[in-house]
Amino acid sequence: MIRYPLVSSNLLSSRAIRCLTLLACVENLFPTFQSLPATGADQVAGMSLVCFSLVLFTYYTVWVIVLPFVDSDHVIHTFFLPREYSVILPGMAALILILCVGLFIGVVTWKNRKPKKVD
Numbered sequence: 001m002i003r004y005p006l007v008s009s010n011l012l013s014s015r016a017i018r019c020l021t022l023l024a025c026v027e028n029l030f031p032t033f034q035s036l037p038a039t040g041a042d043q044v045a046g047m048s049l050v051c052f053s054l055v056l057f058t059y060y061t062v063w064v065i066v067l068p069f070v071d072s073d074h075v076i077h078t079f080f081l082p083r084e085y086s087v088i089l090p091g092m093a094a095l096i097l098i099l100c101v102g103l104f105i106g107v108v109t110w111k112n113r114k115p116k117k118v119d
Contacts, residue, residue: 060086 038046063080070076081089 060090 059080064086067077067080067083
């Protein structure tokens with residue numbers, strides 16, 4: 001049973017119709033893939049991550065884009081690190097992210113390796 005009745009078959013190609021049919025079949029076979037309501041703890045964690053990202057983005061945007069146009073003796077400069085760190089900190093964060101991803105891939109590869117056969 002296709003769950004997309006508003007889609008007219010004469011507007012879509014046969015490939016698109018097959019994709020929608022396959023999607024409907026997968027949704028029926030694997031109900032865990034359907035959206036589940038988030039628990040209270042998940043909602044709090046998600047909202048805190050969104051708020052942290054918003055504050056970090058606003059701080060960095062003001063630091064990098066707005067601050068160069070403000071006089072250097074203005075009070076707002078006391079709330080921000082020196083400008084050199086605006087390049088160093090994201091570079092270090094990117095390096096740490098790449099190292100963590102590489103470490104994760106290495107650990108997963110190491111755990112999934114097959115032992116050599118002894119003749």
